[in-house]
Structures are given as C-alpha cells and as structure tokens.
Amino acid sequence: MTAAKGLTLRQLGPTVYLPSGVYSIGTGAIAPVLALSATELGASFAVAAVVAGMVGVGQILGAVPAGVLVSRIGERRTMLLGSSLAVPALLACVFASHVLLLAVAVMLVGLTAAAWGVARHAYMAEAVRPELRARAMSTLGGVGRIGTFLGPFAGSVAVHLMGLKGAYLVALGAAVIASVLLLALPEVPHGRPVFAGAAPALRDVIRDNARTLRTLGLAVLLVGALRASRQTILPLWGASLGLEPATIALIYGISGGVDMLLFYPAGKLMDLYGRRSAAVPAMALLGLAFALLPLANGVVGLAAAGVLMGIGNGLSAGLVMTVGADVSPAAGRAQFLGVWRVCADLGAGGGPLLIGAVTAVASLTASAVVVGAAGLLAAGLMYRWLARK
Incomplete structure (x- = not known):
C-alpha cells in the first residue's frame, strides 16, 4: 500500500488519542505532588525540587534507548512496555521510604514516559497520511495538554480522600487503562521500506x-x-x-x-x-x-x-x-x-x-x-x- 492510504484523524481517535489523553491525565495527576512527597520524607525545598525534576532526567536518559527499542520490537510493543513498567515505578513512589528511593522511582516514571512518547511519535510518523501530518501531531499535542490540565483535578480529589498516594494511584490507573486501550492499536497501515542488512546503528x-x-x-x-x-x-x-x-x-x-x-x-x-x-x-x-x-x-x-x-x-x-x-x-x-x-x-x-x-x-x-x-x-x-x- 502507499503512504497516501495512511490513517486519518478519525481513525486515530480511539487507538492513539484516547490512550494518550488517559496517560496524560495520569502524568498531570502526579506533577503537583512529586515535590510534596519528597518534603513528607524530610527533604528540603531545594532537594524536593530536584526530586520533581527527576522526571525530566528520566525522559532525557530514556529517549535514545526508547528509539533503539522501537526499531527492534516495534511501536506498539514499546508503548505497551512503557505503560506497563509505569505501574511498578508508580508503586515505588507510593511506598518509597527515603528521598533517594523516591528520586529513583520518579526517574523511572520519566523513563517509561520517554518510551511511550518516542514510540507514539514513531508510530504517527509512519502511519498518518503525509498531508494530515501536522494536524495529527498538533491534535496529539492538544490531547496531551488537555489530559495534563485535567490530571491535577482528578489527583486533587484522590489526595483529598487518600492523601498524597491517591495521586499516584490515579496515575497508576491511567497507565493500566492506556495499556488496555493500546491493545486495539492497529499496525502501521502501509509497508515500511525494506533495507538490505540489519537496521542502521x-x-x-x-x-x-x-x-x-x-x-x-x-x-x-x-x-x-x-x-x-x-x-x-x-x-x-x-x-x-x-x-x-x-x-x-x-x-x-x-x-x-x-x-x-x-x-x-x-x-x-x-x-x-x-x-x-x-x-x-x-x-x-x-x-x-x-x-x-x-x-x-x-x-x-x-x-x-x-x-x-x-x-x-x-x-x-x-x-x-x-x-x-x-x-x-x-x-x-x-x-x-x-x-x-x-x-x-x-x-x-x-x-x-x-x-x-x-x-x-x-x-x-x-x-x-x-x-x-x-x-x-x-x-x-x-x-x-x-x-x-
């Protein structure tokens, strides 16, 4: 098939935009509480800020390995792996008993987000019709922003009911739901170019x-x-x-x-x-x-x-x-x-x-x-x- 027969925005709705929006709600839910979790464990404000910033560190460290992983196992499997590994990372945030352990767990959350993000980007680059690419990508960005905007509200309700761990449980639930929704993600609808030999290093x-x-x-x-x-x-x-x-x-x-x-x-x-x-x-x-x-x-x-x-x-x-x-x-x-x-x-x-x-x-x-x-x-x-x- 040709690239012109790629996916439309309507086709991307339930298989890409919906799980992305759900995942972003989880990301938004934990964003305000990362630093607060660190202060609860006795961290100073400066150290708490560093702990919250470990999400970004994880995303930076995870992006390149995620790209390599996508080239080996494909986009959907990488996204499923990323969202699945987010579950133990978020549980580690809930049960961390020391600031250092929390920082490592938060970094792992960033690593899983990198796997999700790179794989999703690679999938969209391959699957979407070229004439719709910018609209598809901007809609994906918009869905992510809406999810991140709604996440703190969902997290605040959970925090009110269960304390800070409630926000992490919202994110955990979002990751599980996103994983289930990803099972419906179709393969790239047009053939990738075939290259002689192994994939480039x-x-x-x-x-x-x-x-x-x-x-x-x-x-x-x-x-x-x-x-x-x-x-x-x-x-x-x-x-x-x-x-x-x-x-x-x-x-x-x-x-x-x-x-x-x-x-x-x-x-x-x-x-x-x-x-x-x-x-x-x-x-x-x-x-x-x-x-x-x-x-x-x-x-x-x-x-x-x-x-x-x-x-x-x-x-x-x-x-x-x-x-x-x-x-x-x-x-x-x-x-x-x-x-x-x-x-x-x-x-x-x-x-x-x-x-x-x-x-x-x-x-x-x-x-x-x-x-x-x-x-x-x-x-x-x-x-x-x-x-x-």
Whole structure:
C-alpha cells in the first residue's frame, strides 16, 4: 500500500488519542505532588525540587534507548512496555521510604514516559497520511495538554480522600487503562521500506543526520526551553508583583486555555501553508511576550503577557513532532526520533535553570529579556532551516 492510504484523524481517535489523553491525565495527576512527597520524607525545598525534576532526567536518559527499542520490537510493543513498567515505578513512589528511593522511582516514571512518547511519535510518523501530518501531531499535542490540565483535578480529589498516594494511584490507573486501550492499536497501515542488512546503528543515524541535528535540533532545543520557561516565569513574575496565589493561578489558567484552543488551527496552518507559517510567528510571539514582561506592573499587564504566551505556545502545538517526522530518515527513523526528543527535553530542562541562573546573577527582569531573545533566535532558526512549504 502507499503512504497516501495512511490513517486519518478519525481513525486515530480511539487507538492513539484516547490512550494518550488517559496517560496524560495520569502524568498531570502526579506533577503537583512529586515535590510534596519528597518534603513528607524530610527533604528540603531545594532537594524536593530536584526530586520533581527527576522526571525530566528520566525522559532525557530514556529517549535514545526508547528509539533503539522501537526499531527492534516495534511501536506498539514499546508503548505497551512503557505503560506497563509505569505501574511498578508508580508503586515505588507510593511506598518509597527515603528521598533517594523516591528520586529513583520518579526517574523511572520519566523513563517509561520517554518510551511511550518516542514510540507514539514513531508510530504517527509512519502511519498518518503525509498531508494530515501536522494536524495529527498538533491534535496529539492538544490531547496531551488537555489530559495534563485535567490530571491535577482528578489527583486533587484522590489526595483529598487518600492523601498524597491517591495521586499516584490515579496515575497508576491511567497507565493500566492506556495499556488496555493500546491493545486495539492497529499496525502501521502501509509497508515500511525494506533495507538490505540489519537496521542502521544509532551512531550511523546520528552521523548521517548531524547537520539536521545541529541546525533544526538547536531550534527545537530553544522551543523546549521557551515552553518550559513560560511555566516558570509567569508565576514568579506574579509573585514579584505581590499578587495573590489565586490570582496568579487564574492568569496561568487563562494562558493555558488560550493555548489549548489553538492546537488544531496550528496543525491546519502547517499542513496548508508549510511548517514555517506557524513555527516562525509562534516563536516570535513567545519571544515578544517574554521581552515585554518587564512592562507588566499589575494584573492586566501580566494577563496580557500570559495571553500572548498562550497564543505563541498554541501556535507551536505539535511543531516539534511534526518537524521531527518530516526530517527523520526512512532508515533509522525511530533512533533519530529518540535523539530528536533529547534535543527538546534538554531545552525543557534547561529553560527554568536558565531563568534561575540569570535571576541569581542579575534579576528576574534580565531573565525575561534573555529568554525573549532566545525566542527571537528560535524564530530566526526556524525561518532559516525550515522549508517554505
């Protein structure tokens, strides 16, 4: 069969989007309680922050091995393995009796998330019709954001009833349900290219695609940094203005709501007019929002900056996955996408660290300007290295 006979968005609903949404609810449920679990075990705030950050460490460490695993056993088996291994990892979080054990368990949760994410990306890159790729990827990103948004609410109910362990049990249940739903995932509906000999080695894939990783890989790293920085700097700026936590949460929620409304339009824009059409304005708007943040001296100004960030982030929904699928080689696709994910995850981990470092050395205002400049640089790189159509 030909690539034109790939899956449509409607066909992806029950087999890809539904399990992804369920899995994301679990991820969102535990996000607010990771640091709290560490403090319950006697950790300081600084150590608790490190424990919460171990999810990102696990995702970075797990991405490349996940790509290799996909190339050997396939996408569905890797996703099933990842969601299945999440169960003992989450149980380890519940029963951890020492901060170090909790940190290891949290890292394992990140490793399983990496396996899930890389395998899902590789599956979508193979299975979706090329003319629908951006819409499919942006919808996947949107479903994930909705699940992550709903997760803390489900987790809060469970925490109210059972304590902190309730959030982990919500995530455990989500992982089990996602695994069951994955059993209905069909095989890639068009034949993969057949290559003589064994699948290419990871080092060969990296060597053959080094130019792409140096150029667009850097741009994707900046995209990850901007997205993560938005989640950090909005609350910090609100606190610096002396706003109440409830007000800051409302502004953050409005920004997230604007973000979620744009995921499908962003995908359609990329499919119809090329990846540049969404990537460049998205990064420019994010950069501009950060750069203008020092002018926000009250609720209205911070809300305006938050809305602008939401528009920019929403326009970039599915961007990293879409571009990764576009530039991935037919031979060694899964290995490449594992490395590609590392680029994005390094940025996501580095963005908040950059804000902290610049704020410590200079000020929060300086950190906003630096991240804003990174946004404009990302826009320039996307314009330079992405094809027009």
